Amino acid sequence: MNAQPPASDPNRSPDHAPTRExxxxxxxxxxxxxxxxxxxxxxxxxxxxxxxxxxxxxxxxFKIRGAWHRLSALDESDRARGVVAVSSGNHAQGVAWAARRLGIAATIVMPRDAPQVKLDATRALGAEIVLYERPGEDRDAVAAREVERRGAVLVHAFADxxxxxxxxxxxxxxxxxxxxxxxxxxxxxxxxxxxxxxxxxxxxxxxxxxxxxxxxxxxxxxxxxxxxxxxxxxxxxxxxxxxxxxxxxxxxxxxxxxxxxxxxxxxxxxxxxxxxxxxxxxxxxxxxxxxxxxxxxxxxxxxxxxxxxxxxxxxxxxxxxxxxxxxx
Incomplete structure (x- = not known):
């Protein structure tokens, strides 16, 4: 069954504050x-x-909740750009699941030492994985590089x-x-x-x-x-x-x-x-x-x-x- 995402709210700017509404x-x-x-x-x-x-x-x-709300709120032009997320595995799977359901390309920046079960599940959902070293590399810097290279939308795991x-x-x-x-x-x-x-x-x-x-x-x-x-x-x-x-x-x-x-x-x-x-x-x-x-x-x-x-x-x-x- 194909999902019917809710319409985007044009009055919500990318830097709006989260609210109870x-x-x-x-x-x-x-x-x-x-x-x-x-x-x-x-x-x-x-x-x-x-x-x-x-x-x-x-x-x-639980990460599927935030991932769905974020991705389903993207307008068509942003969906066409694809998304980049950073995660050790659960946000990764949430974003990959929502992206596949909505037909959006997803790239996930994940630590090389993430549990194999999470790496495998994220790939199985159709996302591309970019690995980084933990500790040693700044995951946000790796994600920023991927966002710039791909022209994609960043879906932060918590600061969104x-x-x-x-x-x-x-x-x-x-x-x-x-x-x-x-x-x-x-x-x-x-x-x-x-x-x-x-x-x-x-x-x-x-x-x-x-x-x-x-x-x-x-x-x-x-x-x-x-x-x-x-x-x-x-x-x-x-x-x-x-x-x-x-x-x-x-x-x-x-x-x-x-x-x-x-x-x-x-x-x-x-x-x-x-x-x-x-x-x-x-x-x-x-x-x-x-x-x-x-x-x-x-x-x-x-x-x-x-x-x-x-x-x-x-x-x-x-x-x-x-x-x-x-x-x-």
Missing amino acids: GVLRAAEAVAAILPPTPLLPVEVSGTRIWAKAEMLQPVGA PWVIEGQGSAGIEIAEQLGRAPSRIVAPCGGGGLSAGLALACPQSRIHPVEPEGWDMVGRSLVAGRIVRAGEDAPKTICDALQPTATAPINLSVLNGRSEPGVAVSDEEVRAAQRFAFARLRLVVEPGGAAALAAVLAGKVPVDDGTVVVLTGGNCDPQRFAETLAAG
Whole structure:
């Protein structure tokens, strides 16, 4: 079935600020092509909370939301130029999926050390991949070079107003499924696109961004009131999807005054969350996708019966996931 994308809004300039009205439009656009992902009850320390199972999206991650909202808003001339995106794998698949459905050429800049399952899935969706070295090369510089060379449109993974609004559509779904505004939403955080979108979608809810230890650039930036970049000595993390070196002004401007303080989790806490999700929810969750659950299980975020934890992705390397389960 061919998708019928929503008409572009000519009043929206490329540098417009993301808004709740934009999130609502994004939710309508996403609902027109995708069913809502389940909101599942699960007990943690005697309290029933809720898990939003975004790994059940067609590309195995929530990133399909922002990608669809961004690409479907392009006018015909921009679609003809093609798009370039930067991603370790989930945004890559979201953009590739949306581009194939809309007939747009997609080029994805990906780290050479991205999980093979994500590289293979992105190629299978028809996108061209340009590899870069992580660490060693500036991924945004590589993307800028590809945009200039191809005359393409950049679809940033988190620093894009349409992407932020698209990710926020998950919050609209959550409130509809819960029948009320959640008291708090705990979400894995890379550059802050999802957290910013959720903050716009659910202004009455407390938003808790969760990042890997040593890569908590959003949390540190919120404390400092300015962009803080990861150091060259930042530690390795199994959360490959949560490793941007810095957030962006657009994300920080949305989160300032709307977000709770950031939370950082260790690799072992993340592995424990992966095992918990598999045992209790029968769900396969990739490391980055389990970061929010890790914070809850470790007692780093308070919970009540209105708490929602977003499980953002399930694109695991099979061998590493098996090793994580076996280690439990």
